[in-house]
Amino acid sequence: MHFISPVLWQFLVNWMTHFALFPPEASRIAPQVDALYFFLILISLVGMAIVIALVAGFSILYRKERNPEATQIEGSTLLEATWTIIPLALFMVTFVWGALLYFRIYDPPTNAMNIYIVGKQWMWKAEHPGGQHEINSLHVPSGRPVQLTMISQDVFHSFSIPAFRVKREVIPGRYTTVWFEATTPGTYHLFCTQYCGTLHSQMIGEVTVLKPEEYEAWTAGSTSGMSLAQNGERLFASLGCNSCHSGNAAARGPNLAAVYSSRVPLANGSYAFVDDAFLRDSILNPTMHVTAGFAPIMPTYQGQISEEGLIDLVEYIKHLHSNYRIQQTLNTSEVQPSNLGQNGITAQRTYTDMHSSQVPQSVQTQRQGTAAQPGVVNQ
Numbered sequence: 001m002h003f004i005s006p007v008l009w010q011f012l013v014n015w016m017t018h019f020a021l022f023p024p025e026a027s028r029i030a031p032q033v034d035a036l037y038f039f040l041i042l043i044s045l046v047g048m049a050i051v052i053a054l055v056a057g058f059s060i061l062y063r064k065e066r067n068p069e070a071t072q073i074e075g076s077t078l079l080e081a082t083w084t085i086i087p088l089a090l091f092m093v094t095f096v097w098g099a100l101l102y103f104r105i106y107d108p109p110t111n112a113m114n115i116y117i118v119g120k121q122w123m124w125k126a127e128h129p130g131g132q133h134e135i136n137s138l139h140v141p142s143g144r145p146v147q148l149t150m151i152s153q154d155v156f157h158s159f160s161i162p163a164f165r166v167k168r169e170v171i172p173g174r175y176t177t178v179w180f181e182a183t184t185p186g187t188y189h190l191f192c193t194q195y196c197g198t199l200h201s202q203m204i205g206e207v208t209v210l211k212p213e214e215y216e217a218w219t220a221g222s223t224s225g226m227s228l229a230q231n232g233e234r235l236f237a238s239l240g241c242n243s244c245h246s247g248n249a250a251a252r253g254p255n256l257a258a259v260y261s262s263r264v265p266l267a268n269g270s271y272a273f274v275d276d277a278f279l280r281d282s283i284l285n286p287t288m289h290v291t292a293g294f295a296p297i298m299p300t301y302q303g304q305i306s307e308e309g310l311i312d313l314v315e316y317i318k319h320l321h322s323n324y325r326i327q328q329t330l331n332t333s334e335v336q337p338s339n340l341g342q343n344g345i346t347a348q349r350t351y352t353d354m355h356s357s358q359v360p361q362s363v364q365t366q367r368q369g370t371a372a373q374p375g376v377v378n379q
């Protein structure tokens with residue numbers, strides 16, 4: 001085959017042998033997305049066939065030899081109603097179908113496990129709650145809904161797993177989420193689908209879907225020893241957050257225990273729902289929503305904490321109430337408000353979770369201290 005470029009030839013051979021118009025369907029939503037897509041293709045093809053047939057038919061029927069004089073035909077309500085109502089019905093079906101699918105794709109189930117994704121030029125970093133870190137690779141269990149909370153630390157990126165029919169913008173300064181339930185163990189492509197600079201094409205990775213028990217083994221085998229919440233706890237102490245958020249009745253900042261997914265009253269009389277984004281904003285932009293009953297004295301931590309560090313803090317504050325194990329190991333007598341304000345004991349109690357024994361001694365002591373440590377924390 002010398003009359004055709006070897007590269008092109010190789011491409012053609014490769015394409016013919018692995019001929020696939022669509023990526024595999026490896027998530028629960030994938031067949032549903034494809035069904036809508038095939039429906040769109042089908043009505044487009046039918047529409048195209050009708051148009052071609054009419055054009056061809058009419059040009060033969062009304063060709064010049066047979067119809068030298070043009071006949072003017074005016075108005076047919078029936079015809080006009082038909083070609084209005086049929087397409088309208090088709091568009092409405094597509095619209096409703098698409099909207100229902102959209103809500104399914106963007107509303108994560110409440111029991112989804114959460115993994116954090118940080119995009120940067122030019123790589124994807126994944127942070128599992130147990131403290132497993134990955135670069136350009138993502139391990140997920142099959143048969144379980146997984147939500148990704150994503151953010152970019154520089155420019156716009158877009159996170160896409162074609163086999164899961166999942167794609168979402170990853171934006172600097174704002175958390176976005178996407179969820180999926182992988183069905184078939186295997187490895188799949190992970191892409192950045194938004195041009196984001198010179199090496200954009202290398203911002204790719206591999207998603208590995210494991211059977212639940214294999215996933216357990218993987219998490220156990222690749223943990224860094226510290227969960228995100230534990231890292232967050234350390235940061236909370238080393239950044240001096242606990243000096244104001246001590247949980248103490250006389251503390252200068254609000255108690256952060258159980259604040260996650262609650263509604264906090266704000267100084268301007270409104271309420272804010274506390275989610276990941278609210279926590280992140282509160283740390284970087286404390287004056288944005290000032291909590292009612294508190295002076296706006298919290299310093300901004302803009303530029304001092306990396307995205308990963310912020311994720312750790314968010315995870316920590318999140319788990320100050322929602323982690324069942326933390327609550328279980330808390331001695332109930334210690335949670336009594338009557339214990340508040342006993343020379344710093346409360347400070348230690350409120351922000352100590354079950355892992356406190358693993359927190360290095362230096363941090364344990366810093367916890368009592370008040371000095372904030374400036375400087376970028378790169379976790």
Ligand code: HEC
Nearest residue numbers: 239241244252253254282286289290291294295296297298
């Ligand atoms: C100088 C004392 C001070 C320090 C240090 C401080 N905060 Fe705050 N923080 C406050 C005060 C006061 C508020 C309430 C007023 C406001 O929202 O600005 C607050 C509000 C918050 C809120 C919103 C909670 C709510 O109930 O509305 C979060 C979350 C938070 N801080 C986290 C942190 C974290 C994380 C750190 C460390 C990186 C930190 N804070 C350090 C004083 C402080």
Ligand SMILES: [Cu+2]
Nearest residue numbers: 157192196203
């Ligand atoms: Cu990118």
